[in-house]
Amino acid sequence: MPQVAWNSWFDEEAHRKRTKSLDLGQTAEDVVADDSGESTDGAFNLNVDNDYPNITEADIEAAKKDSSAIPRRQKLRYEGDNYTPKWVRYTGQPKEGYCDSCRPGKWLQLKNSAYWYHKQFFHGISSVSGKAFVLPLEQRDGEHDVIEGLCHQCHQYVPICNAKRKNSVLWYRHAHKCHIYDKPKSKAVKRNSIAKKPSW
Numbered sequence: 001m002p003q004v005a006w007n008s009w010f011d012e013e014a015h016r017k018r019t020k021s022l023d024l025g026q027t028a029e030d031v032v033a034d035d036s037g038e039s040t041d042g043a044f045n046l047n048v049d050n051d052y053p054n055i056t057e058a059d060i061e062a063a064k065k066d067s068s069a070i071p072r073r074q075k076l077r078y079e080g081d082n083y084t085p086k087w088v089r090y091t092g093q094p095k096e097g098y099c100d101s102c103r104p105g106k107w108l109q110l111k112n113s114a115y116w117y118h119k120q121f122f123h124g125i126s127s128v129s130g131k132a133f134v135l136p137l138e139q140r141d142g143e144h145d146v147i148e149g150l151c152h153q154c155h156q157y158v159p160i161c162n163a164k165r166k167n168s169v170l171w172y173r174h175a176h177k178c179h180i181y182d183k184p185k186s187k188a189v190k191r192n193s194i195a196k197k198p199s200w
Contacts, residue, residue: 053087053098053105066090071098078184081130083119085110101125124172129181133172136160153178 053071062069071087074097085097089107096107097115101123108115119125124133136149140157148157149171160171 051086051100053100053107077130077186081184082132083125083127083130085115099123120176121169121172122167124168124175126176126179126181128183130184131181133175134179136171151175151178153180 055071059069068090071089074085074088076084076086082101086100087098088110089096089098093111095110097110099106099108099115099118101119108118110116116127120127125131126133134152137152138150139160140148140150142148142157142159145163147160147162149160150157151174158171158174160168162170
């Protein structure tokens with residue numbers, strides 16, 4: 001997706017207030033300057049944050065109508081979490097997460113599990129561990145043009161792909177059901193669950 005130039009509407013809005021929705025703590029003037037510090041004549045440099053989502057004309061139009069359409073950074077559950085979307089937009093039912101594993105990245109709805117399905121069965125990233133599924137220990141040719149892989153957990157050969165499905169979705173489905181992962185601890189500090197009683 002090509003990066004697009006922001007029109008005068010964005011420039012006026014950005015100069016009136018700080019762009020909190022970008023979550024970068026910069027004004028539009030700071031963002032419009034490229035890495036060399038030179039102005040890009042209104043072209044919005046999306047590389048201010050190296051992982052900032054690609055923005056299209058449709059995204060700009062949506063942001064004009066609804067400020068929640070502007071991407072905002074989301075905290076990861078823990079360091080090295082490859083599952084949780086770093087960027088989200090909208091709120092409630094239409095909330096979307098940005099898949100940064102895709103090139104170019106793409107937006108997927110969170111509430112209807114589109115993001116969950118995509119990350120697990122297209123990219124092979126566990127929603128539990130936030131890491132890639134363990135690959136087969138070894139592979140072999142099976143019947144009917146099926147390639148099978150040896151699972152480290154159940155020690156059985158299971159289909160990886162076939163002539164009809166040339167991707168690894170069959171392996172990822174098995175891994176999702178079979179593999180056991182330790183759920184990493186969250187970065188958040190646990191608070192004392194006992195509330196202090198008011199003294200009256």
